[in-house]
Amino acid sequence: MAQPANTFDSYDAIGIREDLSNVISRIDPTDVPFQSNVGKVSVSNTYFEWQTQALANANADNAHIDGDDTSNENPTATVRVGGRTQIFKRSFGISGTTEAVDRAGRAKEAAYQALLKGLELRRDIEARVTQNKASVTGDATTARQTGGIQAWLESNTSRGTSGADGGFSSGNVSAATAGTPRTYTEALLKTVHQSCYTNGGKPTMLLMSPGQKATFSGFDGLAATRVNDPNGQTKIIGGADMYVGDFGTLTAVIDLFMDTSSALLVDPTKAKMATLRPMKQEKLAKTGDSEKYQVIGEMGLQVDNEAAHGVVADLS
Secondary structure, three states: OOOOOOOOOOOOOOOOOOOOOOOOOOOOOOOOHHHHHOEEEEOOOOEEEEEEOOOOOOOOOOOOOOOOOOOOOOOOOOEEEEEEOEEEEEEEEEEHHHHHOOOOOOOOHHHHHHHHHHHHHHHHHHHHHHOOOOOEOOOOOOOOEOOOHHHHOOOOEEOOOOOEOOEEEOOEEEOOEOOOOEOOOHHHHHHHHHHHHHOOOOOOEEEEOHHHHHHHHOOOOOOOOEEEOOOOOEEEOOOOOEEEEOOEEEEEEEOOOOOOOOEEEEOHHHEEEEEEEEEEEEEOOOOEOEEEEEEEEEEEEEEOOHHHOEEEOOEO
């Protein structure tokens, strides 16, 4: 078939309105499992403190003479530790013309940009608190920084050759020293899980990057598991969401913002996000034909007791 002569078709037409969808497609990940599961607490200073307590060692020979006099034992004092808040901020500017024209997908550009910056900040915070980041006191020329959970851990850690723990000392936590990378194995996970249990910890989450989660799902017995479907089809189960070990059950969770070289065992009841200033949008001073904004908040990580958590570090 051919088009009749002198047909006025869409290629000749002038003034056809554009077709731009009012739906904006956004696929960037925004899940922040660590922040979403740990507790919340308000603080009133940039340096906030709490105390930890340890019991005396068990004594199987705790036996006394009938009628014996009792003398005081050495008390086990609490340990005072503290964290730093960190100012998290994202900014944007909107010209007067941009806010005045008709836009697809959003009514107010400033509100839309504020939403995006808020999501970006949540990602920034998740990356900070799950990684091996030292805390920084800060001064007039240096930003104050909160320590990541991996820097706190000393009791239940597995590190590669030459790796060394960080830990709290003199008001700050130091980052752990990286060791020689090694393959993530179930034996390494079991060792740390057992250490947590021995020290009284009861972690329930196992946070991993996508790559380490894939390695975890390849532990013996998982990759070969098959389930018969009622419809007669066979399914190959290539992933695992729960790890049932000798020392408790861990829910395997992918965290896209933690580092790719660690598997983190977390007890969500023993960590908190400490907020000094809640996240909010602020309009800044106008200096021309545009409006300036910032989304800002100040918070830090409180690790109630580092022995409640564990890390398998230096994974290749």
